[in-house]
Amino acid sequence: xxxxxxxxxxxxxxxxxxxxxxxxxxxxxxxxxxxxxxxxxxxxxxxxxxxxxxxxxxxxxxxxxxxxxxxxxxxxxxxxxxxxxxxxxxxxxxxxxxxxxxxxxxxxxxxxxxxxxxxxxxxxxxxxxxxxxxxxxxxxxxxxxxxxxxxxxxxxxxxxxxxxxxxxxxxxxxxxxxxxxxxxxxxxxxxxxxxxxxxxxxxxxxxxxxxxxxxxxxxxxxxxxxxxxxxxxxxxxxxxxxxxxxxxxxxxxxxxxxxxxxxxxxxxxxxxxxxxxxxxxxxxxxxxxxxxxxxxxxxxxxxxxxxxxxxxxxxxxxxxxxxxxxxxxxxxxxxxxxx
Numbered sequence: 001x002x003x004x005x006x007x008x009x010x011x012x013x014x015x016x017x018x019x020x021x022x023x024x025x026x027x028x029x030x031x032x033x034x035x036x037x038x039x040x041x042x043x044x045x046x047x048x049x050x051x052x053x054x055x056x057x058x059x060x061x062x063x064x065x066x067x068x069x070x071x072x073x074x075x076x077x078x079x080x081x082x083x084x085x086x087x088x089x090x091x092x093x094x095x096x097x098x099x100x101x102x103x104x105x106x107x108x109x110x111x112x113x114x115x116x117x118x119x120x121x122x123x124x125x126x127x128x129x130x131x132x133x134x135x136x137x138x139x140x141x142x143x144x145x146x147x148x149x150x151x152x153x154x155x156x157x158x159x160x161x162x163x164x165x166x167x168x169x170x171x172x173x174x175x176x177x178x179x180x181x182x183x184x185x186x187x188x189x190x191x192x193x194x195x196x197x198x199x200x201x202x203x204x205x206x207x208x209x210x211x212x213x214x215x216x217x218x219x220x221x222x223x224x225x226x227x228x229x230x231x232x233x234x235x236x237x238x239x240x241x242x243x244x245x246x247x248x249x250x251x252x253x254x255x256x257x258x259x260x261x262x263x264x265x266x267x268x269x270x271x272x273x274x275x276x277x278x279x280x281x282x283x284x285x286x287x288x289x290x291x292x293x294x295x296x297x298x299x300x301x302x303x304x305x306x307x308x309x310x311x312x313x314x315x316x317x318x319x320x321x322x323x324x325x326x327x328x329x330x331x332x333x334x335x336x337x338x339x
Contacts, residue, residue, distance in 0.1 A: 037180035045082055045170075045182070045327055049251040051196045053080035053329075058194055058280075059272060060307040061205045071309045076277045078195045083188060084324035086242035086253045087261065088162070090140070091147035093119065093154070096162050099169065117161060119153035123319040133319075136238065148241045150259045150322040156290045156314040159187060159262045159323040166325065187264040188326035189281040190271075190291045190309075196326075197255040197294065197306045199248030205305055207248035207255040213301055221245060222257030223297050224304050231297065239297050256294055256304035259322035260312075263291040267311035288313050296320035 044050055059073035100113055108117075119141050124133035140146050141153070154162075166185040174181055188196065198204045205211045208221050215221060220234035222245055231237045234257075236244070243253040266284035268274065275282055289311040295303030298320050302308060312321060 038178060039180040039331070042329060042331055045185075047085055048082040048327065049085050050329070051078075051081050051083055051192070051250050051252075052200075053078050054195075054200070056195055056198060056202045058191055058307075061203050061305060071307055072272050074272050074277065076191055076280055078192060079279055080329035081188075081192055081196075082327045082329065083192070083196050083250075083252060084326070085247075085251060087150035087259055087322045087324050089148050089242055090119075090151045093151040093162065094141075094147075096165055099165065116155075117158050119151055120155075120317040121153055123153045123317055127319045136319075149239050150242055150254075152239070152259055152319050152322050153317045154322065155317045156187075156262050156312075158317075160264075162323075163187060163325050183327050183330055185325045185327055187262055187323060189279070190263045190265040190293065191275075191280045192326055193261065193263050193291075193293045194306055196250060196252055197248070199250040199252065199255075201249060205307075207252070207306060208246060209249070213304075222304055223254070224257040224295060225298055225300050236297065254294075256306070257299075258297055259320055260292045260294045260296045260299070260303070260310065262312075262321065262323040263293055265291045267291050267309075288315070290314045292321055 055075060055077045057073050058076050060071045097113075097118060100108070100117060105113055121137045121141050124136040124140065125131070127133075140149070141151070163185045167182070170185070171181045197207050199207055199209075201209045206213070206221070213221055213224075213226070220226070223234050223236050223240045225231055226233045234240075240254075240258055242258070245254065245257070247253045248255055265271070265282040266287035267289040268282055268284070268287065271280075271282050290313070292310045292312045293308075295301075295305075295308070295310075303310060312318065
């Protein structure tokens with residue numbers, strides 16, 4: 001071929017490939033910073049399930065029996081996020097405690113670790129009067145028979161510290177593998193929690209969708225207190241192993257019953273008309289009351305409803321309050337969901 005024809009063809013091919021993104025272009029062009037950490041489409045974090053973003057009606061779905069008027073209906077939009085499939089278990093929390101006692105005891109001090117982060121096992125005795133809670137106080141957190149039961153006796157501050165540790169623990173592994181850091185693990189906002197509990201069923205009274213507490217075979221659908229003095233009709237007198245009952249449509253277990261769950265928000269009676277209608281949240285360090293959702297093994301059905309609001313003081317640990325963590329979805333549309 002004529003050499004005078006070859007040179008223009010080479011130049012044209014180079015220009016075409018560069019224009020299609022096959023080349024970086026000459027120096028002086030805007031090509032983006034190099035040597036960035038590798039980031040593939042965000043993977044579903046281990047032990048979590050995706051909650052695709054969407055719009056729903058947040059608020060009460062049944063009669064406001066206490067006439068509190070603290071949870072009137074409001075349409076809000078939630079961006080996609082991930083949430084733990086189950087409540088954090090005793091054994092998962094033990095991994096956190098083992099790491100803290102091994103790596104951070106000299107910095108934090110043993111007194112802080114054992115009084116602020118270690119589960120308060122005395123809650124089984126202190127929470128109820130004239131109640132023989134000594135066996136649970138001795139065995140619930142320490143014995144392997146309860147490894148897959150939800151951790152309790154953890155206040156809001158300890159739950160937040162767990163989230164920070166989990167983020168650092170995961171990102172240390174990512175850095176070693178040359179991967180981009182993961183978004184922070186955190187407590188879910190109250191709106192995220194309610195949206196996740198409904199599992200895509202707008203205005204659902206309970207996570208399973210229907211208004212009833214038993215299925216067609218007469219089996220209880222959650223671990224709660226069916227009636228006065230009756231704690232065992234659902235199969236468990238106290239807490240149950242996580243995942244013992246059917247999940248909701250998002251694949252989340254125990255969003256109602258078993259243990260109530262800490263949320264990140266401060267509690268405010270007027271939060272519904274005050275907070276925004278896109279990813280609403282109410283952070284307030286000056287408010288000691290923090291939102292607790294979902295009801296527990298000791299609660300009647302009203303507290304299991306997806307729209308029922310409740311609170312506990314941030315420094316209070318209880319035998320019926322645990323938590324699960326959440327993580328935002330990044331690098332994708334609001335309604336994205338990864339499987």
